[in-house]
């Protein structure tokens with residue numbers, strides 16, 4: 001599937017990436033996008049994915065491809 005990306009040496013789907021960011025199961029996830037941003041921890045490439053942790057919430061999460069760093073747009 002072309003939408004999958006390698007993150008920390010593992011091939012992940014958008015949903016699997018969202019679950020790495022959220023650290024729990026998510027309902028649904030959109031396509032992974034590559035963003036022009038460097039990881040603040042290691043300077044690696046950052047991916048973004050929009051996902052729904054629950055029916056009422058939509059979050060955009062960021063995750064480094066090389067280390068454990070992750071962030072969301074939650075206030």
Ligand SMILES: [Zn+2]
Nearest residue numbers: 039042064067
């Ligand atoms: Zn990193």
